[in-house]
Structure formats: C-alpha cells, structure tokens
Amino acid sequence: MSADILNEIVVAKKKRLAAAEKEVSLSQLWKRLEQKTPPRRLWPFAPGGFALIAEVKRASPSRGKIEWALDLPGIVQGYAAGGAGAVSVLTEEDFFGGGLRDFHAVRELSGLPLLRKDFMWTEYQLVESRVWGADAVLLITALLGAEALRGLVGLARELKLEALVECHDREEVEQALEAGARILGINNRNLRTFEVSLATTLELLPLVPPDVVVISESGVSGPEDVKRLAAAGVNGALVGESCVRRADPGDYVGRLVSEGSAAYRERR
Numbered sequence: 001m002s003a004d005i006l007n008e009i010v011v012a013k014k015k016r017l018a019a020a021e022k023e024v025s026l027s028q029l030w031k032r033l034e035q036k037t038p039p040r041r042l043w044p045f046a047p048g049g050f051a052l053i054a055e056v057k058r059a060s061p062s063r064g065k066i067e068w069a070l071d072l073p074g075i076v077q078g079y080a081a082g083g084a085g086a087v088s089v090l091t092e093e094d095f096f097g098g099g100l101r102d103f104h105a106v107r108e109l110s111g112l113p114l115l116r117k118d119f120m121w122t123e124y125q126l127v128e129s130r131v132w133g134a135d136a137v138l139l140i141t142a143l144l145g146a147e148a149l150r151g152l153v154g155l156a157r158e159l160k161l162e163a164l165v166e167c168h169d170r171e172e173v174e175q176a177l178e179a180g181a182r183i184l185g186i187n188n189r190n191l192r193t194f195e196v197s198l199a200t201t202l203e204l205l206p207l208v209p210p211d212v213v214v215i216s217e218s219g220v221s222g223p224e225d226v227k228r229l230a231a232a233g234v235n236g237a238l239v240g241e242s243c244v245r246r247a248d249p250g251d252y253v254g255r256l257v258s259e260g261s262a263a264y265r266e267r268r
C-alpha cells in the first residue's frame with residue numbers, strides 16, 4: 001500500500017461511482033428525493049454543550065479489520081441506550097468494509113440522526129446520501145480544496161443536509177470557515193500518514209469562532225480522552241474503533257457521554 005492512501009481511495013471510489021451512475025442516474029436520484037421526508041437536525045451538537053457521535057466501522061486502512069462481522073443491531077441499540085447524539089456509518093467499501101447496505105440497516109434500526117461517512121466530492125453522492133436517509137454528510141477539506149468545498153457546503157445546505165467539515169491543520173480550518181462550515185470536525189488522524197494525536201484538536205480549537213461547533217474525530221480511546229477534550233471546550237467527539245470493539249457498547253458510550261458532558265459543564 002502506498003503512502004498516499006487518500007489518492008488510492010479516490011481511485012477506487014471513482015470506479016464505484018461510475019458503476020452507481022450507470023444503475024441510477026443523477027436525475028433519477030433527484031426524482032427519488034421528492035418522496036423523502038426532511039432530514040433530522042444534529043440537535044445535541046450545539047455550541048454550549050457536549051455530545052457524542054458513535055461510529056459503525058468494520059475496518060480501516062490503518063487498522064485492517066477492526067470488527068468485520070459487526071453485530072449491527074446490538075451495536076446500534078447500545079449507541080442509542082448509551083445516549084449517543086448521532087451515529088456515523090462508514091459507507092466506503094474497499095478500504096473500510098462499509099457500504100450503503102450498512103447505512104440502510106442502521107437507518108432501519110435507529111431514529112438517531114445519521115452521518116454518512118465517505119469520500120465525497122460530487123453532487124451525485126450528496127443527493128444519494130439524502131435518498132438513503134442521511135441527515136448529515138462528511139466533507140473532507142483535504143480531499144476537496146477550498147473551492148469545491150464551498151460548492152458542496154452550499155449544496156448540502158440546499159439539500160437540508162448538515163455538513164461535518166473535516167480539517168486537520170490551520171489552513172484547512174481557515175478554508176472550512178471561509179466555505180461557511182457550521183460544524184467543524186478536527187481529525188486527530190492524518191489521513192496520509194495515519195499518525196494520531198489529540199493535540200491536533202487542542203491546537204486548532206482557538207482558531208474556531210464560538211458559534212461554530214467543534215467535533216474532535218479519531219483516536220479517542222476512553223473517558224479520559226473525552227474529558228480532556230470537553231474540558232478544553234470541544235463540543236463533541238466522533239468515536240469509532242474504541243466503541244465497536246466493546247462487548248458493552250452501551251455502557252461505554254454512556255460513560256463517554258456522561259464524563260464528557262460533566263467535564264464540559266465544569267470547564268470554566
């Protein structure tokens with residue numbers, strides 16, 4: 001596997017996209033959208049509070065297989081019982097073992113707001129996300145660049161999808177804010193090198209105005225991490241691996257939510 005995994009993922013995704021467009025055209029997707037109910041808000045993720053996005057993740061390029069044969073109903077019920085504010089579902093097939101089939105299954109299992117997590121740069125993918133019942137989508141600044149990001153943030157707004165705009169450094173935070181992002185995801189993992197450090201979130205946090213929500217993504221491995229982030233004023237954490245590996249995802253998510261919320265309240 002080459003060092004620049006992001007490019008490899010994009011190459012694979014392009015093939016998948018071409019196949020999808022052959023099956024269902026963009027205009028057919030827009031038509032299907034007409035029958036859909038409006039998306040839910042990511043309501044707990046307001047500036048001034050702390051909430052958790054728990055992720056459904058079978059595998060990743062950095063870890064290989066994490067929980068390949070997930071017990072989806074068990075995990076999703078656990079996430080809801082533990083008080084997760086939203087669920088993130090990986091739909092990338094070739095490197096994360098996900099898919100829209102997982103997304104659909106989770107949609108059927110849960111009334112929680114759902115984030116579609118994929119590598120997206122086209123109108124087709126955003127409309128498709130809404131058709132499959134997504135409430136929010138991930139937009140990766142490193143993948144898009146400033147101009148494309150601005151276009152997709154606008155399109156997401158038109159579609160009434162919330163956008164979690166992912167950044168990893170100062171320049172990307174600036175691009176995301178200029179694009180009009182209201183929910184910023186600061187990824188502690190460098191998507192090119194896989195290095196993970198919670199310090200990334202803590203360092204970039206002061207660049208973000210108070211009315212923009214900040215979610216710390218990746219590498220959260222327990223309540224201590226969540227406490228550290230919430231105490232610094234971070235509004236939420238997106239947690240995958242450490243949640244899906246648990247035999248008791250509900251208890252674990254419950255602890256993350258209560259410790260994070262307490263640390264956020266007690267912060268000043």
Ligand SMILES: O=P(O)(O)OC[C@@H](O)[C@@H](O)c1c[nH]c2ccccc12
Nearest residue numbers: 187217218219220238239240241242
């Ligand atoms: O499993 P972790 O380390 O808790 O990470 C979850 C999530 O942040 C990670 O899956 C992620 C963040 N940004 C992404 C972009 C694409 C794919 C995956 C991701």
